Amino acid sequence: MREWKKYIRKVTPYTPGEQPNKENMVKLNTNECPYPPTPKVDEIMNNFNTDLLRLYPSPDVGPLVRAIAHYYGVSEKQVFVGVGSDDVLGMAFLTFFNSEKPILFPDITYSFYDVWAELFRIPYQMIPVNEQFEINVDDYNIPNGGVIFANPNAPTAIEMPLESIEKIIQNNQDSIVIVDEAYSDFGTVTARDLLPKYENLLVTGTFSKSRAMAGARIGFAIGSEELITAMQNVKFAYNSYTMNQPAILAGVEAINDDAYFREIRDKIVKTRENAKKKLAEMGFEGTESRTNFLFVTHKTVPAKEIFDFLKSKDIYVRYWNKPRINNYLRITIGTDEEMERLYQALAEIL
Amino acid sequence: MREWKKYIRKVTPYTPGEQPNKENMVKLNTNECPYPPTPKVDEIMNNFNTDLLRLYPSPDVGPLVRAIAHYYGVSEKQVFVGVGSDDVLGMAFLTFFNSEKPILFPDITYSFYDVWAELFRIPYQMIPVNEQFEINVDDYNIPNGGVIFANPNAPTAIEMPLESIEKIIQNNQDSIVIVDEAYSDFGTVTARDLLPKYENLLVTGTFSKSRAMAGARIGFAIGSEELITAMQNVKFAYNSYTMNQPAILAGVEAINDDAYFREIRDKIVKTRENAKKKLAEMGFEGTESRTNFLFVTHKTVPAKEIFDFLKSKDIYVRYWNKPRINNYLRITIGTDEEMERLYQALAEIL
Numbered sequence: 001m002r003e004w005k006k007y008i009r010k011v012t013p014y015t016p017g018e019q020p021n022k023e024n025m026v027k028l029n030t031n032e033c034p035y036p037p038t039p040k041v042d043e044i045m046n047n048f049n050t051d052l053l054r055l056y057p058s059p060d061v062g063p064l065v066r067a068i069a070h071y072y073g074v075s076e077k078q079v080f081v082g083v084g085s086d087d088v089l090g091m092a093f094l095t096f097f098n099s100e101k102p103i104l105f106p107d108i109t110y111s112f113y114d115v116w117a118e119l120f121r122i123p124y125q126m127i128p129v130n131e132q133f134e135i136n137v138d139d140y141n142i143p144n145g146g147v148i149f150a151n152p153n154a155p156t157a158i159e160m161p162l163e164s165i166e167k168i169i170q171n172n173q174d175s176i177v178i179v180d181e182a183y184s185d186f187g188t189v190t191a192r193d194l195l196p197k198y199e200n201l202l203v204t205g206t207f208s209k210s211r212a213m214a215g216a217r218i219g220f221a222i223g224s225e226e227l228i229t230a231m232q233n234v235k236f237a238y239n240s241y242t243m244n245q246p247a248i249l250a251g252v253e254a255i256n257d258d259a260y261f262r263e264i265r266d267k268i269v270k271t272r273e274n275a276k277k278k279l280a281e282m283g284f285e286g287t288e289s290r291t292n293f294l295f296v297t298h299k300t301v302p303a304k305e306i307f308d309f310l311k312s313k314d315i316y317v318r319y320w321n322k323p324r325i326n327n328y329l330r331i332t333i334g335t336d337e338e339m340e341r342l343y344q345a346l347a348e349i350l
Numbered sequence: 351m352r353e354w355k356k357y358i359r360k361v362t363p364y365t366p367g368e369q370p371n372k373e374n375m376v377k378l379n380t381n382e383c384p385y386p387p388t389p390k391v392d393e394i395m396n397n398f399n400t401d402l403l404r405l406y407p408s409p410d411v412g413p414l415v416r417a418i419a420h421y422y423g424v425s426e427k428q429v430f431v432g433v434g435s436d437d438v439l440g441m442a443f444l445t446f447f448n449s450e451k452p453i454l455f456p457d458i459t460y461s462f463y464d465v466w467a468e469l470f471r472i473p474y475q476m477i478p479v480n481e482q483f484e485i486n487v488d489d490y491n492i493p494n495g496g497v498i499f500a501n502p503n504a505p506t507a508i509e510m511p512l513e514s515i516e517k518i519i520q521n522n523q524d525s526i527v528i529v530d531e532a533y534s535d536f537g538t539v540t541a542r543d544l545l546p547k548y549e550n551l552l553v554t555g556t557f558s559k560s561r562a563m564a565g566a567r568i569g570f571a572i573g574s575e576e577l578i579t580a581m582q583n584v585k586f587a588y589n590s591y592t593m594n595q596p597a598i599l600a601g602v603e604a605i606n607d608d609a610y611f612r613e614i615r616d617k618i619v620k621t622r623e624n625a626k627k628k629l630a631e632m633g634f635e636g637t638e639s640r641t642n643f644l645f646v647t648h649k650t651v652p653a654k655e656i657f658d659f660l661k662s663k664d665i666y667v668r669y670w671n672k673p674r675i676n677n678y679l680r681i682t683i684g685t686d687e688e689m690e691r692l693y694q695a696l697a698e699i700l
Contacts (some may be wrong), residue, residue, distance in 0.1 A: 002523060002550065003449075003524035003525070004446070004496075004524055004525050004526045004550050005576075006449075007446065007448040007449040007495065008445060008448070008495075008580045009444060009445050009446075009448055009580070009584055011583050011586075011587040012587070013583050013584075013585075013586030013587045014586060014590060015586075015588040016406070016409050016586075016591070019405070019406055019407075019408055019409060027405070030406055032404055032405050032406065033404050034404075035404065036400060036401040036403070036404055037400055037403050037404060040513050041400050041403065042400045043402050045395060045396075045398040045596070046395075046396050046397070046398060047396070048395040048396060048398075050386060050387055050392045050600075051386040051561050052565050053387050053391065053564070053565040054382055054383050054384075054385065054386055054562040054563065054564060055377070055382050055564055055565050056366070056558070056565060057367070057369075057564075057565050057567070059366050059369060080580060082431060083589060083591075083592055083594075084589060084591060084592075086588070086589040086590060086591070087588075087589045087592070090588045090589055094359060095358060095359050096354070096357065096358060096359075097357070098357040098358070098359055099353075099356075099357040109687055113620050115587050116587070116588070118587070119584065119587040141513050145357065146354075146357075173352060174352055174353035175352055175353070175354050176354045191431075200352065200354050210402065213404065214405055214406040214407075214591075215403040215404065215405050215406060215594060216403050216594050217407070217591055217592070217593075217594040226355075230358045230359070232363075233363050234359055234361055234469065235363075235414055236361075236363030236364060236365075236366075237361040237362070237363045237364060237465050237466070237468070237469040238436070238437075238440045239433060239434060239436040239437045239440055240364060240366040240436060241366070241433075241434060241436070241567060242433055242437070242567070243567075244433075244565060244566050244594065244596070245565035245566070246566075246594070246596035246597070247594055247596075248397070250403070251402075279465070286380060296467070314524070315418075332653050340387060
């Protein structure tokens with residue numbers, strides 16, 4: 001065997017949800033937004049001056065950083081922008097988690113955390129959530145090289161109160177604590193409120209869910225200037241220009257149109273609350289979701305059976321054959337019409 | 351000091367060329383294309399269905415991978431696409447360069463190579479090019495953990511013949527050899543011709559120069575299926591969706607419109623050949639460029655002085671205050687009109 005084969009980095013990649021492309025499918029499997037982005041994005045795209053494409057974009061992603069900073073009322077130096085929150089989180093792992101002590105995260109959470117840890121050879125320890133899938137704050141009171149959790153957590157959809165988050169941060173003043181808020185726009189507390197008090201706190205967000213822009217690949221982190229500067233340096237040591245011109249320009253429009261954001265977010269929350277009732281009537285039980293998806297199990301019918309049946313009807317939801325959650329489904333909130341098709345299909349199998 | 355500060359990754363980031371934005375400036379400093387992308391890109395962008403943005407893009411970048419594979423006559427499994435060739439090269443370093451032996455590259459070359467090596471803590475050894483800035487093939491005949499060089503090299507613009515490239519590969523059958531061909535479209539040999547013979551060869555390219563798409567962030571690598579699969583795995587362990595919808599759709603148009611590509615490439619080559627004569631007449635000496643830029647030094651006036659003077663006239667070229675090349679300028683080939691303004695300004699200072 002040639003020696004170079006020995007030195008290829010071995011990884012077990014993250015498996016993203018399917019991206020099927022069928023007419024009339026109901027796609028409730030990757031937590032995308034069922035509504036299009038703001039019409040302002042249409043305007044920007046359809047009047048796009050393509051001569052812009054011949055030049056490199058602004059390496060500091062200036063216009064988008066400024067728009068995000070303004071929206072969240074923080075300084076520009078507190079904002080990092082990347083190619084989706086996966087790029088932002090991956091960059092954060094590479095930048096911050098270089099201790100020999102393990103980083104900590106829940107055993108049931110976004111399944112990319114252990115993938116990044118393996119990729120960058122960061123030691124890690126998964127902390128089991130309790131039987132109700134809740135994070136126990138005191139479990140994070142052990143020596144560690146960093147802490148990361150999602151709030152609300154995924155795929156459980158459970159929100160942790162701000163006091164609990166703050167307690168984790170207080171107990172971990174020697175570590176960087178990352179709160180992944182991909183879903184916090186759907187009506188939860190935000191750890192951004194704690195930023196003025198803790199310079200070891202990083203809060204990440206995404207345009208992929210509440211801003212209907214998964215296809216534009218925009219994520220961001222907000223933290224102390226010290227943390228953001230460190231991430232910028234690592235980013236500039238990897239790729240000077242990560243955000244392309246369309247993402248920068250469309251992203252600015254998406255963050256600026258707050259009225260549209262609230263409108264679609266409120267619609268999704270309303271549909272979600274209705275879905276909770278409907279599914280409960282059909283014999284589902286689940287967590288108290290504060291996200292754009294539900295995490296449910298059926299009293300009698302196995303999740304895998306429901307998953308397969310729905311798929312045969314071109315209705316896609318998410319199922320993991322993993323310990324503890326292998327009888328659960330994660331169902332993204334779609335439009336009312338899409339949910340109606342889901343209910344009809346469920347009525348058939350139940 | 352809080353312990354977390356100790357574990358922040360320390361890096362010296364790459365410094366990209368300035369991206370000034372002045373009216374009437376002549377921007378010859380970052381090797382962008384002076385012509386816009388193909389009108390087909392206009393069409394795609396200006397008829398963009400923004401509802402596409404709410405969905406995640408195809409994680410395998412299918413349409414663009416297929417278009418590139420078709421264009422270069424290779425299998426889809428031999429093509430990796432990333433966010434500019436920096437993303438592609440960075441990912442290649444992370445995937446392939448995990449030996450304890452140093453990787454090798456020229457001392458004068460793209461100044462990102464040592465930045466990636468430092469970022470990922472890869473040992474490296476810079477091999478001096480000769481007095482004419484040429485790579486000596488036999489210098490790469492020492493134990494190593496990988497080899498990377500640009501052909502044509504940057505910022506020297508010098509082309510290495512295919513036989514020399516092949517000799518380096520033959521001498522390094524236990525290493526992965528990466529040939530960075532960011533500039534090979536401007537009339538040089540390509541190491542892609544060697545791919546059928548060597549499974550340890552990876553050749554990278556970009557849409558940023560010859561395809562006028564620096565602002566879209568598209569780069570690619572072509573290699574054996576084994577190398578490409580390894581890179582895909584690492585990519586999927588970092589970010590499932592790196593290429594956004596506009597980049598995928600516009601990229602397909604850019605690679606498919608070969609007639610337009612040849613038209614603007616030929617224009618640039620013609621302007622370059624003319625620029626060589628003009629600058630020689632003005633007392634410049636330089637390498638035999640086969641790229642979209644010239645690497646020149648003046649017989650009497652110091653490069654830094656010329657650089658500063660041009661900048662005061664809003665004409666941007668590139669200068670590095672680095673050993674061996676600190677009396678050279680790298681001048682991107684612009685339109686004939688832009689070059690005329692350059693010649694006029696040079697006439698003033700010389």
